[in-house]
Amino acid sequence: MSANLQDQLDEITARTRKLVQAERLAVGERACEELFASGIEERILPVGAVAPEFALNDSSGRVVRSRDLLGMGPLVVNFFRGRWCSYCVTELEMWRDLYGQLRERGAFLVAISPETERQSDFAVQQHGLPFPLLHDAMARVAEEFGLVYTVPEYHQKYLKSIMINLPFLNGEPSWRLPMPGTYVIGRDGRVAFGEAHADFRVRPEPGDVLAAVGR
Numbered sequence: 001m002s003a004n005l006q007d008q009l010d011e012i013t014a015r016t017r018k019l020v021q022a023e024r025l026a027v028g029e030r031a032c033e034e035l036f037a038s039g040i041e042e043r044i045l046p047v048g049a050v051a052p053e054f055a056l057n058d059s060s061g062r063v064v065r066s067r068d069l070l071g072m073g074p075l076v077v078n079f080f081r082g083r084w085c086s087y088c089v090t091e092l093e094m095w096r097d098l099y100g101q102l103r104e105r106g107a108f109l110v111a112i113s114p115e116t117e118r119q120s121d122f123a124v125q126q127h128g129l130p131f132p133l134l135h136d137a138m139a140r141v142a143e144e145f146g147l148v149y150t151v152p153e154y155h156q157k158y159l160k161s162i163m164i165n166l167p168f169l170n171g172e173p174s175w176r177l178p179m180p181g182t183y184v185i186g187r188d189g190r191v192a193f194g195e196a197h198a199d200f201r202v203r204p205e206p207g208d209v210l211a212a213v214g215r
Helices: 005-019 022-037 066-070 086-104 117-127 137-144 153-161 166-170 206-214
Strands: 055-057 063-065 075-079 108-113 133-135 148-150 176-178 181-185 191-196
Touching: 005 086, 022 153, 055 133, 063 066, 066 075, 066 108, 075 086, 086 108, 086 117, 086 206, 117 133, 137 148, 137 176, 181 206, 191 206
Parallel strands: 075 108, 108 133
Antiparallel strands: 055 063, 075 181, 148 176, 181 191
């Protein structure tokens, strides 16, 4: 397996293109293109900004506060779409494997999605994740980081056709999702690294994130 995250994600894309009909793939392509054209990538919380504080429940219902974690070290915040997204799971598993290196740098990591605590618990158990998955109801915290959009109706229809029912998975009917994105927040509460992409198949390299933690 490649040590490079993007190589692994590109392998998923290549397999998908072999298995899925072109007209069905075109739905996701259209959604990515429209999201990019909206300029959302230009509006994410920038490096140097003061990061919003948050207090969210983990998969066991325990409240996790960003202020508490930042009192002990830098914080990596990974926003992901959900356990239904193979790209997100691949990214989370890479962070699972790199978590020891992150802790050696004195940093912590939380992963945040709109999914319910029950769905988060499934992901923690299935993938052996050593860091908390936090439930961000209606993606309100992700919105403060500039990451949120509403899935267009034609894409909602496609997702439902492949048994991805976001209102069920997220416990509310809005169809709001975060762009996948990763932030490093320094102990001073400011953003030291921030990267997010309208194309869900593209993610920040963990090596770049670790380098930002070490600065």
